[in-house]
Amino acid sequence: MAEDVNTAVEVLQKHHLKITKQRRTMLSFLCQRPDHYTDVTSLDAYMRDFYPGMSHATIYRNVKEFEDLGLVEQQVNGDQARIKFQCDFANMHHHHFICRNCGKVTELTMCPMDFFANQLPGAQIEGHRFEMYGLCADCVAAGVE
Amino acid sequence: MAEDVNTAVEVLQKHHLKITKQRRTMLSFLCQRPDHYTDVTSLDAYMRDFYPGMSHATIYRNVKEFEDLGLVEQQVNGDQARIKFQCDFANMHHHHFICRNCGKVTELTMCPMDFFANQLPGAQIEGHRFEMYGLCADCVAAGVE
């Protein structure tokens, strides 16, 4: 976990971005749950609790920069944004199953795109999204309804 | 197109909802582009232009009711909601390819779920989302970049 933060910090340095204590705190917070999506508003609340008077703009700006660097993955599901730390910077294309109870993320192998491209002759497919929602096996076992 | 509105109106009646001129206008507006997603804010602007002083709340409440009735499909992509008229009330599960230029929607047959369920032993899959983005064949042919 600590080395994950260090790896992320190296990415910042490599792009000539400054290592501030605020950014380090943000990264270590996100690092704590590498397989869960976290509301940006939760991160915002945590940071402003940690650094009273910290600016919203700083937090959202850093989230955006982390995303540009591939350090976090963002997902917008309705009204607010959620992000998760991306441990495996190298890993490529994948999709998620997201537990609605605990937020746990399970990565899925294989991409469904292959089955659909031939249904759109002449079109130029530029992106896609595939996500599954429900309860993870742990929550089902725990009897969550 | 006109009969699509009438069909939708029948659905309203069947559920004992009142047929107001505002609702009729909303439906006919949505009916004009049955295969395109429309920003709710555009609908909002159109309605308030048509009925000056019309309340935002009325528009958003009706959108929600139309959605509950299956008359429109909603899709949230970031900051604002988009909806499209659902002509085929009876048709079941399907997914979309959405042109980023003209907003045209192409329905895809077959659902990728079947290929993934077995990757999540013990989990309870409650929903999923699959969407593809890009340029439709028409826009590609027209030379849109």
Next chain:
DNA sequence: TACTTAATAGTAATCGTTACTTTTTAAAAA
């Protein structure tokens, strides 16, 4: 036509997010 209740208007608030300007600070240079 009169009645009943859902629907609308009108106003204002909420809340996540962002713009802007000044001040601070990390990192590089001297």
Next chain:
DNA sequence: TTTTTAAAAAGTAACGATTACTATTAAGTA
């Protein structure tokens, strides 16, 4: 180490989509 400078953060305040709330209006029914 000290100085420099460019980037980051603080500290407002605003924006924009959406919603709550209450009084008023109008659709559907007797």
